[in-house]
Amino acid sequence: MSSTSWMWEQHQFLMYQCFPLPFAFLFYFLSKRGYLSLTHRYLFVSVGGCVLAVVTMGFYSLLLFTSTFIFILLVLSVDPSCVHIWAFGIQMLWQTFWHLLIQYREHYLHEPVSIRLFLAVSSLMLLTQRITSVSMDLQEKRVMLTNNTSSRKQTCVMILPLISYTLSFTTLLGGPLCSYSRFVFLMEGIGLSCPSSPLAVVFLKLIQVLLLEWARWCLIYFLKHNMYDPVNSGVLYGILWIWCLALVFRIQYYSHWRISEGLNNAVGFGFWEYSFVDSSELSGLSDGDFWTTELSSRMSEYARRWNFTTALWLRRLVYMRCKHFPLFMCFGFSLWWHGLHVGHFVGFFTWAATVKADYHIHKHLWPQLSPTWRKIYTFLGWINTQMIVTCIAIAVEFRNMSGLRLLWGTYVGLFPFANIILLFILLKLERRC
Numbered sequence: 001m002s003s004t005s006w007m008w009e010q011h012q013f014l015m016y017q018c019f020p021l022p023f024a025f026l027f028y029f030l031s032k033r034g035y036l037s038l039t040h041r042y043l044f045v046s047v048g049g050c051v052l053a054v055v056t057m058g059f060y061s062l063l064l065f066t067s068t069f070i071f072i073l074l075v076l077s078v079d080p081s082c083v084h085i086w087a088f089g090i091q092m093l094w095q096t097f098w099h100l101l102i103q104y105r106e107h108y109l110h111e112p113v114s115i116r117l118f119l120a121v122s123s124l125m126l127l128t129q130r131i132t133s134v135s136m137d138l139q140e141k142r143v144m145l146t147n148n149t150s151s152r153k154q155t156c157v158m159i160l161p162l163i164s165y166t167l168s169f170t171t172l173l174g175g176p177l178c179s180y181s182r183f184v185f186l187m188e189g190i191g192l193s194c195p196s197s198p199l200a201v202v203f204l205k206l207i208q209v210l211l212l213e214w215a216r217w218c219l220i221y222f223l224k225h226n227m228y229d230p231v232n233s234g235v236l237y238g239i240l241w242i243w244c245l246a247l248v249f250r251i252q253y254y255s256h257w258r259i260s261e262g263l264n265n266a267v268g269f270g271f272w273e274y275s276f277v278d279s280s281e282l283s284g285l286s287d288g289d290f291w292t293t294e295l296s297s298r299m300s301e302y303a304r305r306w307n308f309t310t311a312l313w314l315r316r317l318v319y320m321r322c323k324h325f326p327l328f329m330c331f332g333f334s335l336w337w338h339g340l341h342v343g344h345f346v347g348f349f350t351w352a353a354t355v356k357a358d359y360h361i362h363k364h365l366w367p368q369l370s371p372t373w374r375k376i377y378t379f380l381g382w383i384n385t386q387m388i389v390t391c392i393a394i395a396v397e398f399r400n401m402s403g404l405r406l407l408w409g410t411y412v413g414l415f416p417f418a419n420i421i422l423l424f425i426l427l428k429l430e431r432r433c
Contacts, residue, residue: 016056017259020169024266031190042164049167060120068166071131084135091128099339129313130166134180174260176287177309190268198265205262209255216251219244230409238410246393257287297381299358328352343403347395350416354388357423387415
């Protein structure tokens with residue numbers, strides 16, 4: 001197998017994300033020099049998204065085009081205060097149908113599922129974020145769209161930014177989630193006041209991706225040549241092996257997020273807007289930094305930092321709107337959004353329970369500790385967080401019972417179990433007090 005074939009086989013999704021980079025640089029150059037008017041910018045981004053969808057997903061790109069078409073119809077025909085209910089319901093039913101179809105073909109028909117379908121459903125999940133983000137903006141009157149049905153030109157002027165936002169090639173295959181208002185502001189703001197080129201910023205992101213993928217390759221090499229044997233391997237070795245396996249899964253996400261950030265930076269998003277406030281921050285749009293997230297010593301911190309813009313979206317969509325059990329409702333909806341696999345049920349409800357446990361444990365222990373013991377508590381908290389995240393990653397990524405059996409075989413599953421037991425004890429003590 002040639003090196004090119006190996007790269008494509010092992011990093012197909014990353015290669016798809018890198019494909020639009022030259023067009024992103026071209027867009028920024030033409031926009032900055034004034035060759036593209038605002039209308040032409042919207043057309044460039046939306047047509048680019050349509051082409052990318054067809055090239056990467058083929059026939060299944062119709063999943064995205066159908067969702068976008070229905071959403072535009074809703075915006076044009078439904079009162080803004082009711083758009084969110086309709087958009088949310090229709091989009092989630094459409095997405096759930098395809099998730100269940102994949103499960104049916106995998107588990108009942110035992111048929112291989114096309115990578116193009118997986119890619120289309122993954123993009124459909126991201127499209128759900130953007131559609132519901134706009135619908136909530138309309139419901140809360142953060143965005144006002146005036147629809148003058150007597151003028152076709154005015155209608156086109158109104159819906160073109162919406163189509164561009166939903167089908168933008170910068171966010172079609174990956175995040176981060178950007179609000180519609182910010183998207184319009186960034187599209188309008190690309191001009192002579194921007195830095196000369198985002199090339200250095202994007203190059204740095206690509207170097208980070210290469211380092212992440214090199215670390216991932218090393219971990220995979222270790223796992224393949226040092227297989228875990230439940231009979232002959234020790235407990236500590238089993239825990240180390242399963243932790244490395246979960247880290248392999250997580251590094252994949254960090255690589256995809258860095259590529260997505262670089263693609264957004266290449267078109268001028270997220271790396272120049274802070275220059276107006278004398279900030280050196282060059283990554284205004286980010287889903288998470290490896291070191292910041294992985295060094296979290298509490299589960300609640302990890303939950304907020306992991307997939308940052310999605311966490312904010314879930315907080316706004318579910319957590320802040322639920323009057324009863326908002327935390328469990330938020331993770332329950334995340335389970336629904338991700339596809340309703342068996343492993344998802346275990347993973348996301350474990351995540352919710354351990355975040356709840358973290359709140360109570362920290363509230364009871366932290367005020368009673370001296371500075372020295374707080375350092376020890378922080379270190380032990382980091383180990384506990386890593387073990388719980390390992391359980392969640394294995395359960396979610398395996399999606400079936402094999403991942404759960406692996407967790408119990410290596411005793412890693414005892415960590416979240418102990419946290420949940422401690423949560424019940426503390427809740428009982430609180431009621432007595």
